[in-house]
Amino acid sequence: MTRLPDELVGYSRGMFSNWCWHRPLQLMIDAGEGVQLALGTHVFAVSVLAITHGHSDHVLGLPGLIAARRFSKGATDKPLTVVYPEGSRGVLAVRQWLDTAFAGVTFPVLWQPMQSGDRVALGGGRTLEATTAVHTPGEPALAYRVTEERRQLRPEFRDWTRDAIEAAARAGDRERMTEMVTHVRFAHSGDAMPLDPVWVAGADVLVHDATFLVEADRRERIHATTDEALQVAATAGVAQIVLQHLSVRYSRPSSLDALRTQVSAHPIAHAWLLDDHRLVPLTDAAAATLG
Numbered sequence: 077m078t079r080l081p082d083e084l085v086g087y088s089r090g091m092f093s094n095w096c097w098h099r100p101l102q103l104m105i106d107a108g109e110g111v112q113l114a115l116g117t118h119v120f121a122v123s124v125l126a127i128t129h130g131h132s133d134h135v136l137g138l139p140g141l142i143a144a145r146r147f148s149k150g151a152t153d154k155p156l157t158v159v160y161p162e163g164s165r166g167v168l169a170v171r172q173w174l175d176t177a178f179a180g181v182t183f184p185v186l187w188q189p190m191q192s193g194d195r196v197a198l199g200g201g202r203t204l205e206a207t208t209a210v211h212t213p214g215e216p217a218l219a220y221r222v223t224e225e226r227r228q229l230r231p232e233f234r235d236w237t238r239d240a241i242e243a244a245a246r247a248g249d250r251e252r253m254t255e256m257v258t259h260v261r262f263a264h265s266g267d268a269m270p271l272d273p274v275w276v277a278g279a280d281v282l283v284h285d286a287t288f289l290v291e292a293d294r295r296e297r298i299h300a301t302t303d304e305a306l307q308v309a310a311t312a313g314v315a316q317i318v319l320q321h322l323s324v325r326y327s328r329p330s331s332l333d334a335l336r337t338q339v340s341a342h343p344i345a346h347a348w349l350l351d352d353h354r355l356v357p358l359t360d361a362a363a364a365t366l367g
């Protein structure tokens with residue numbers, strides 16, 4: 077399994093700043109404040125930025141990121157596609173600010189409004205898909221997943237020996253023995269109530285809102301609890317779950333002990349908490365990948 081901190085970099089502090097960069101996919105989710113400082117020259121590595129919703133802690137880093145790509149040394153004409161929920165006031169306000177503050181400057185940015193079910197092609201034959209996320213009333217919010225088509229052995233051949241499979245494949249039965257399946261490479265809830273596990277089934281990595289350690293602390297149903305996020309991961313059979321957006325009301329590290337106890341109640345091998353810039357392992361298997 078890939079060492080998660082090698083492919084995922086992010087920052088998560090609810091109400092302050094939230095962003096997540098998946099390096100191999102060149103995909104960024106959200107752009108909270110400070111993102112361009114954290115990425116440095118890697119600001120140019122991002123190809124697609126997907127905004128989950130327009131709240132300030134998810135979009136206020138957008139002007140800095142776009143300006144850093146335009147005015148610092150690097151691939152200043154590399155296009156950046158910014159997908160965002162259609163009608164998002166926060167995103168539109170950032171666009172207006174860029175237009176006003178940098179009147180006359182053209183940025184190589186493609187702004188693409190999205191609705192639930194919309195798709196965008198990524199490199200490597202992958203697809204970015206959006207679905208409605210339940211967050212604040214009146215604020216359009218989307219969750220995203222990246223899918224790829226994979227050829228795999230049909231179920232009826234899975235208990236064949238390797239030799240038998242290879243012999244059949246050599247005899248020209250490869251097409252008949254395999255099928256194309258849609259694999260979820262990565263998924264991100266944004267700020268949201270629990271996602272539908274079916275939508276993220278079998279994901280390599282799921283990043284999920286986990287604001288509240290206990291249901292009693294939740295006043296409005298706009299963020300998931302840690303246990304709800306873990307339940308989604310367990311039901312969906314994701315390989316790795318990254319909890320994020322844990323409320324600042326909980327002291328660290330004592331809340332980590334409570335969280336590890338919750339995780340141990342689920343059949344989840346690889347669980348992490350993205351807390352500020354740290355990826356904190358919540359299971360022994362996750363810790364072991366750090367070596």
Ligand SMILES: [Zn+2]
Nearest residue numbers: 129131211267
């Ligand atoms: Zn929000």
